[in-house]
Amino acid sequence: MAEIQEKADSGKGGKKRAKKMSVHLDMTPMVDLAFLLLTFFMLTTTFSKPQTMEINMPVKPDTEEEQIALKASNAMTIILGEDDHLYYYFGLGDPAENPELIETDYSANGIRKVLVSPKVKSNDKMTVMIKPMEKSRYKNVVDILDELKITDTKKFALVDIADNDKKLVESKLGE
Template structure:
């Protein structure tokens, strides 16, 4: 018998796939989407206004604010800074012009916040400090607004808002002094 040529059979390679890299990429994607989801949640500021069920008197009323907790800061040109407590129609004290120094605006802000915290504690509403409305005019500069925001942080003011709506009385007040 003759040696017949044998058919050469090819070796079968294993069909295993290494998924180590795929698992790593999957975990990275999961972490990425978790972080993006957490960072994209809207951040809100709790604005503590008077209770809706207790009006100015004792009767229920909506939108009846006397403004005991309000403090308004008007920013003008040439580093002009005018402040008043309460509402302009019935302010608590006269509106006054102050400056950006440590003994100026910061001292005023801390004293008014202390008074309001004491008043809130006296009526049984603790930790309800001042609500500051910052109103920059068209002529004020960005640096002054940043300075005021720094003062809010330094004075530990939790509730403040930047408002661009000037009343005619506030415009007159800013132009007169």
């Protein structure tokens, strides 16, 4: 509570001065209220839950006969390079086909535009193969998986990078 204390007159003769009033403010109730409010809001708030993406990995087939053959016309390959570089081409990467390696980025006008293009979306059998290079970052894999989720791409696979793909990237960098 606030108290007002009056200063007594000094009793000397002379001019009469106005009485000086000093105010003493007790802050204890306000501090108690602040802590009660802080405790209330901390206990009643809901914290954001981490969002996870579920990935179901297939069982590795025991024999070659159990594997499903993939046509080059139904394949798109995305290569994750070092320093956040991203390359893609259509097909399986057979050197005889001489695929055109195109460099893009992770933006909405980059790989997302390719994934929603009619060439990819109109083909129900289209499978996107993701091939990270040795020096690519984990963040790049997460970013491309996010893009696949955003574009609602159903068929995709994380695949080991082949020597042909490494040569394609090296020839692209050499240009």
